[in-house]
Every structure is written in structure tokens, then in C-alpha cells.
Amino acid sequence: MDATLELVLERGFGGTAVTDIEAAAGLSPGSGSFYRHFRSKREVFEAVFERELDRARRHRTGFERGPVGGAAEAALTRRLLEQLDYLAAIRPLIMLLAREHGRFPELTARVREALLDGGIADEAAHLARDLDGAPGDEPLRDDPHAVTAVVVSALTGYHLSREFFGRPPAGVAPERFAAALAALLAARND
Amino acid sequence: MDATLELVLERGFGGTAVTDIEAAAGLSPGSGSFYRHFRSKREVFEAVFERELDRARRHRTGFERGPVGGAAEAALTRRLLEQLDYLAAIRPLIMLLAREHGRFPELTARVREALLDGGIADEAAHLARDLDGAPGDEPLRDDPHAVTAVVVSALTGYHLSREFFGRPPAGVAPERFAAALAALLAARND
DNA sequence: GTCTATAAAATGATAGAC
DNA sequence: GTCTATCATTTTATAGAC
The missing domain is CATH 1.10.357 (Tetracycline Repressor; domain 2)
Known part of the structure; x- marks a missing residue:
């Protein structure tokens, strides 16, 4: 979520790929490991916003x-x-x-x-x-x-x-x- | 350029596809007609900004x-x-x-x-x-x-x-x- | 919970006919 | 200046091994 917040503030939601979030969070880019934590890019955005x-x-x-x-x-x-x-x-x-x-x-x-x-x-x-x-x-x-x-x-x-x-x-x-x-x-x- | 401005203000640069711009400008979406007017998505953004x-x-x-x-x-x-x-x-x-x-x-x-x-x-x-x-x-x-x-x-x-x-x-x-x-x-x- | 592998779709961009 | 067709890449998302 920290990685998502930082990237979205810099590039916007549409300009942030799940791959970027994975990389910024220390996961293997493109691995899809993101999806063990959130079901979609929209879901992580909403979680960040609520937080x-x-x-x-x-x-x-x-x-x-x-x-x-x-x-x-x-x-x-x-x-x-x-x-x-x-x-x-x-x-x-x-x-x-x-x-x-x-x-x-x-x-x-x-x-x-x-x-x-x-x-x-x-x-x-x-x-x-x-x-x-x-x-x-x-x-x-x-x-x-x-x-x-x-x-x-x-x-x-x-x-x-x-x-x-x-x-x-x-x-x-x-x-x-x-x-x-x-x-x-x-x-x-x- | 009008179409681009409107879309970028609403969805952001990264959230706006060239296809969307074509559709909003009355061109056939996905046709690539956009590229007869600007060489890239970045170029149209810069033109809009300068204007x-x-x-x-x-x-x-x-x-x-x-x-x-x-x-x-x-x-x-x-x-x-x-x-x-x-x-x-x-x-x-x-x-x-x-x-x-x-x-x-x-x-x-x-x-x-x-x-x-x-x-x-x-x-x-x-x-x-x-x-x-x-x-x-x-x-x-x-x-x-x-x-x-x-x-x-x-x-x-x-x-x-x-x-x-x-x-x-x-x-x-x-x-x-x-x-x-x-x-x-x-x-x-x- | 992370990885490799991969599928399906969307996206940026080009070629050539009209 | 627009269209059809096409391509290479990127992107979202899933399956399954470890």
C-alpha cells in the first residue's frame, strides 16, 4: 500500500502498472504476487484511500x-x-x-x-x-x-x-x- | 487537442488511451488516425499544455x-x-x-x-x-x-x-x- | 507468500489502400 | 486526412510449483 500510494501520487492511477507496484514493494515485477494481497488494482487504490x-x-x-x-x-x-x-x-x-x-x-x-x-x-x-x-x-x-x-x-x-x-x-x-x-x-x- | 484536454483532466495522462482520444475526436477508435496529427501521446499532451x-x-x-x-x-x-x-x-x-x-x-x-x-x-x-x-x-x-x-x-x-x-x-x-x-x-x- | 509461466486483453504505433 | 489491418509491447490477471 505504501508503494501504491507513492506511485499513484507521482504518476496517477492510470499511469501506475501493477508491475510497478510489485517492483516498488520488493516483489518480482510481473510475477502477479500482487494478487495474493489484493484482487485488483482498483482494490488496492481503495484500500490506500480508506487508510x-x-x-x-x-x-x-x-x-x-x-x-x-x-x-x-x-x-x-x-x-x-x-x-x-x-x-x-x-x-x-x-x-x-x-x-x-x-x-x-x-x-x-x-x-x-x-x-x-x-x-x-x-x-x-x-x-x-x-x-x-x-x-x-x-x-x-x-x-x-x-x-x-x-x-x-x-x-x-x-x-x-x-x-x-x-x-x-x-x-x-x-x-x-x-x-x-x-x-x-x-x-x-x- | 480539445478531446485530449478533457480526457486528461478527467482520467489523467496515463489513464487516457490514444484510442479514447480518437473516439472522443470523432475518429475511428483504434484506427491510428491520431498519428496523422501527432507523433505520440506525449506530443499531443505537450501541445495542449503549450496552448x-x-x-x-x-x-x-x-x-x-x-x-x-x-x-x-x-x-x-x-x-x-x-x-x-x-x-x-x-x-x-x-x-x-x-x-x-x-x-x-x-x-x-x-x-x-x-x-x-x-x-x-x-x-x-x-x-x-x-x-x-x-x-x-x-x-x-x-x-x-x-x-x-x-x-x-x-x-x-x-x-x-x-x-x-x-x-x-x-x-x-x-x-x-x-x-x-x-x-x-x-x-x-x- | 513468492516464484515461473502464461493467457487474454489493451495499448502505442506503423503500413498501405482510398 | 481517414480507414482497415497489423504488430510489438505492456498490462491485468490466473494457474500451479515450491
């Missing part, structure tokens, strides 16, 4: 929660970096979706359910709520769902830009990026 | 420029929507990169040069500059490159989330998204 989905679900626990007190902006920055780390951790799942959502349309809904509905968007919403709950702040005068969308988009965009282009947007490192985003968010209730 | 790269380059002209005056936030919102439209227009190029940058590593630098170095990042930088030059504003007290990175990330992230997940983050429509981002940017010099 990565499970990993992603298990990974999202223990995020910091609660009102952002004291040095609000620094705390915010820390949480945003945490979310970037999460995205990095579930990289395989995101890349599997990016590569094969055309051939396996069912991936879309499954990843969305695991990531968006209960993942970053959730965290970003908490974040926005926590921020608004900070002592001394007035209630929101802007659109909280839209702010959540901006935060989620910025985080995923930053991650994907690094993945696809091999470097972060404008060459800005994660810490600088998170600090700038936190500053924008903190200033919005001034 | 989309060219289209993307030609498309980015006529963006609004200059100091954001008057209703600064509304003007900003308009420009951000313009950038989202641009991303939608060059969708094929972005998706080709997302799908095949593993198999054709040379795509990365070429798309980056066309999009990031002279594209959105450039526009975002102008945007930040124009915003700071607005009459009555004080000079920037934050990190302009990092703010640019946030804007680029937010725009690309919003676009890619819609592509990969089939819906915008938090269900927020483009207008709401752009308005929220503009509000965050406009508030940062208060």
Missing part, C-alpha cells in the same frame, strides 16, 4: 480551543500554524483527491465530509467564535461565515501553492504567513 | 490599476472578483498542473513563471501598493509581502476548494468571499 482517510480523521484531535485571551494575535498565529501542520499531515489524502477525483468521483464527498465539514472549516469557525469572545471586543460587525471562508481558503491555498508550485506564495514562510493573516483578523474589530 | 499556457498569458491583460480611491473597499472587492474570474478562465492550466506535475515535472516552473511570477502575485502586489497609496492612508505598518501571500493564497484556495470539493468553503459565494477579504484588507490600516 489515508482514517489517518486524517484520527489526526484531528487536540487542537487548542477556547477564547483567545491575552496576546490575542500571537495565540491566533499559533493556531493558524497548527492548521497548516494539519494540512501537511494529511497531504496524501489531499493529493489523492487532487489527482483522482476525476476517475473516482466518490472521493470528493468522502474527503469533504472528513476535512471540510468536520475539519478545518470547523476549526476556523471555532477560531472566529473564540476571537469574538475575547474580553473587551465588541460583537462582530462583519460576515462570520465569509471570514471563515477566507481563513480556510488562505490556509488551503497556501498549502496547495507549496505543493503544486514547489514554493510558498511570494516566498513567504509559514510563520510570516500566519502572522500576517492573524494581524488581518485581529484588526478587523478595531 | 493553455499561451491562453493564460494572453488572458491577463486589462486588469484595473492605480490608487484605490473613493469607495476603497468596494473597488477592492471588484478587483478581487476579477482575479477570481481570471483563475476560473485559466482553470485548464491549473488542473493540468495539479494532475500531471508528478509525471511532467517541467510543468511546475513553466506555470509558475506564467502565473505566479507575472500573474496573480503581481496583481496582488499592485493591489497592496495601490491600497497603501490611497489618499489619507498612512504608510504600511505590516509586512506587505506577507499580505500579498495571504491574498494570493486566499484567492487560489477559494478557487481550488471549489474545483476539488465541488463547492466553495463554508458555502460562501464569490461576492461574499471577495467582500470579506476586502474588508479585512481595508481595516488593516485603521
Whole structure:
């Protein structure tokens, strides 16, 4: 499964032959030994996908929660970096979706359910709520769902830009990026 | 070439047979008529990629420029929507990169040069500059490159989330998204 | 659980008639 | 510029020995 994941991320499902998987897994290429473990190429792909989905679900626990007190902006920055780390951790799942959502349309809904509905968007919403709950702040005068969308988009965009282009947007490192985003968010209730 | 683009975006290069391309182009499948137009499958892929790269380059002209005056936030919102439209227009190029940058590593630098170095990042930088030059504003007290990175990330992230997940983050429509981002940017010099 | 051997189909590509 | 026909290779998958 590790060999399959690596090859599919590099060449795609259609560009990966069972022979390649056997070779990468240390089996004799073309021997058909693969078929003692999985009944078809599709089956191993689905197994890999399920494994990565499970990993992603298990990974999202223990995020910091609660009102952002004291040095609000620094705390915010820390949480945003945490979310970037999460995205990095579930990289395989995101890349599997990016590569094969055309051939396996069912991936879309499954990843969305695991990531968006209960993942970053959730965290970003908490974040926005926590921020608004900070002592001394007035209630929101802007659109909280839209702010959540901006935060989620910025985080995923930053991650994907690094993945696809091999470097972060404008060459800005994660810490600088998170600090700038936190500053924008903190200033919005001034 | 149209048939090839569509098939490659859906199934990937390795998952698209020359036979499929022939069928989609209205030729007799398996006839080899494809080879009267291109010498190999790789060649048609490269032709498609170059065509989309060219289209993307030609498309980015006529963006609004200059100091954001008057209703600064509304003007900003308009420009951000313009950038989202641009991303939608060059969708094929972005998706080709997302799908095949593993198999054709040379795509990365070429798309980056066309999009990031002279594209959105450039526009975002102008945007930040124009915003700071607005009459009555004080000079920037934050990190302009990092703010640019946030804007680029937010725009690309919003676009890619819609592509990969089939819906915008938090269900927020483009207008709401752009308005929220503009509000965050406009508030940062208060 | 791996190997050799092999079958059946799909795939990339060419030759030559129309 | 398309078709029929064809070929060599690659690919998916199975059978059976060890």
C-alpha cells in the first residue's frame, strides 16, 4: 500500500502498472504476487484511500480551543500554524483527491465530509467564535461565515501553492504567513 | 487537442488511451488516425499544455490599476472578483498542473513563471501598493509581502476548494468571499 | 507468500489502400 | 486526412510449483 500510494501520487492511477507496484514493494515485477494481497488494482487504490482517510480523521484531535485571551494575535498565529501542520499531515489524502477525483468521483464527498465539514472549516469557525469572545471586543460587525471562508481558503491555498508550485506564495514562510493573516483578523474589530 | 484536454483532466495522462482520444475526436477508435496529427501521446499532451499556457498569458491583460480611491473597499472587492474570474478562465492550466506535475515535472516552473511570477502575485502586489497609496492612508505598518501571500493564497484556495470539493468553503459565494477579504484588507490600516 | 509461466486483453504505433 | 489491418509491447490477471 505504501508503494501504491507513492506511485499513484507521482504518476496517477492510470499511469501506475501493477508491475510497478510489485517492483516498488520488493516483489518480482510481473510475477502477479500482487494478487495474493489484493484482487485488483482498483482494490488496492481503495484500500490506500480508506487508510489515508482514517489517518486524517484520527489526526484531528487536540487542537487548542477556547477564547483567545491575552496576546490575542500571537495565540491566533499559533493556531493558524497548527492548521497548516494539519494540512501537511494529511497531504496524501489531499493529493489523492487532487489527482483522482476525476476517475473516482466518490472521493470528493468522502474527503469533504472528513476535512471540510468536520475539519478545518470547523476549526476556523471555532477560531472566529473564540476571537469574538475575547474580553473587551465588541460583537462582530462583519460576515462570520465569509471570514471563515477566507481563513480556510488562505490556509488551503497556501498549502496547495507549496505543493503544486514547489514554493510558498511570494516566498513567504509559514510563520510570516500566519502572522500576517492573524494581524488581518485581529484588526478587523478595531 | 480539445478531446485530449478533457480526457486528461478527467482520467489523467496515463489513464487516457490514444484510442479514447480518437473516439472522443470523432475518429475511428483504434484506427491510428491520431498519428496523422501527432507523433505520440506525449506530443499531443505537450501541445495542449503549450496552448493553455499561451491562453493564460494572453488572458491577463486589462486588469484595473492605480490608487484605490473613493469607495476603497468596494473597488477592492471588484478587483478581487476579477482575479477570481481570471483563475476560473485559466482553470485548464491549473488542473493540468495539479494532475500531471508528478509525471511532467517541467510543468511546475513553466506555470509558475506564467502565473505566479507575472500573474496573480503581481496583481496582488499592485493591489497592496495601490491600497497603501490611497489618499489619507498612512504608510504600511505590516509586512506587505506577507499580505500579498495571504491574498494570493486566499484567492487560489477559494478557487481550488471549489474545483476539488465541488463547492466553495463554508458555502460562501464569490461576492461574499471577495467582500470579506476586502474588508479585512481595508481595516488593516485603521 | 513468492516464484515461473502464461493467457487474454489493451495499448502505442506503423503500413498501405482510398 | 481517414480507414482497415497489423504488430510489438505492456498490462491485468490466473494457474500451479515450491
